[in-house]
Amino acid sequence: MVTVNGQPLVWPARSAEDLLWYLHAHPGGAYRADLLADLWGLEDTPAAANRFRVALHRLRATLGRADAVSEVRGRYTLHPDLLAASDTAALQTALQAASLARTDAEREAVLRRALACVEGEYLPQVRSDWVEEARAGWRVARVRVYVALATLHCARRECPLATQALTRAVQADPLIGEDHHQRLMTCLAQTHGRFEAVEHYRRYRRYLREEVGDTPMPDTVAIAERLKAGELLCREAELERGQARG
Known part of the structure; x- marks a missing residue:
């Protein structure tokens, strides 16, 4: 779900929402031809390019930001602020913080915050091939969190908690x-x-x-x-x- 000022967005068209999630799953950006092929199965023709421009305009208007999507040398990317506001960014931040934590208690707290970001599937509402790579990365991150928690619990001989974390890890992968x-x-x-x-x-x-x-x-x-x-x-x-x- 996407919110602006605490309110859920109402999408004017499915194409605008699809474009947002595609760019979210490709933080390094994507070329128009790839967007058209992956999202709508279209070749990069003038008619398809016009459909893309309409979806892009609707996305920017819905988010209330003309700079929501930028284009550099043919590559379209979401604004860094929008990427940073997502659960994916929160997950990566938490994993980095866990690696830098100075105490086990601090590391566990950070890992549990990370875990809250990865519950459930990545973009469960999307049923397209293009999301699978990002979804696999999401699962890998979730496994990393569970394994790190299990290691902490094992070191402290907290067997039930270690068992729970490891069970979740092997279920995920x-x-x-x-x-x-x-x-x-x-x-x-x-x-x-x-x-x-x-x-x-x-x-x-x-x-x-x-x-x-x-x-x-x-x-x-x-x-x-x-x-x-x-x-x-x-x-x-x-x-x-x-x-x-x-």
């Missing part, structure tokens, strides 16, 4: 690094019991076989066997012991 699946298995064993941990391993193994045509790494299989045997593992503690021995 099942092909996340296999070490995260290993960590989730050990966390599940601690918080929900070995049967839940082994069940996650089986689901992951089935996913790899059916969707990727692959199998889990030997380390993952070994962890699953240890969990099946009733051994309670803590991946974080094992890593710490390994570092101490090194």
Whole structure:
């Protein structure tokens, strides 16, 4: 949703809203020919160019800014202020702030603010191929936040919170690094019991076989066997012991 002075916008035409979201998903800008092809399946003809000019005029008028979209050497971009006011910009700002945080408490607070920006799908109302790249980047950022939170919770032995964050991470991206699946298995064993941990391993193994045509790494299989045997593992503690021995 787009608001101006706290009020939701009423779009005069779908084309103006489509243009806004396309430029939002391409912060580096886009050429008119690409806009026409991706948004409306048109070639860059005089008639199509006129349709684009109408949509551009309506977008600027609706936002109340003549400078809402600029054109430099044929490339159209949203004004930096408009990009900075979006959830995407807030997410990137929060991730950068988290990397610079001086304490765990400060880092967690920033990460949770970032998480509030990435709940749900990116531009769920858009059903076009052009949005998929930006949507994939959105998912990657969401996974980064969950993994960072899980790392914090693991370090503090907050097993239920670590389990929750890792579960969200692998749900968002099942092909996340296999070490995260290993960590989730050990966390599940601690918080929900070995049967839940082994069940996650089986689901992951089935996913790899059916969707990727692959199998889990030997380390993952070994962890699953240890969990099946009733051994309670803590991946974080094992890593710490390994570092101490090194």
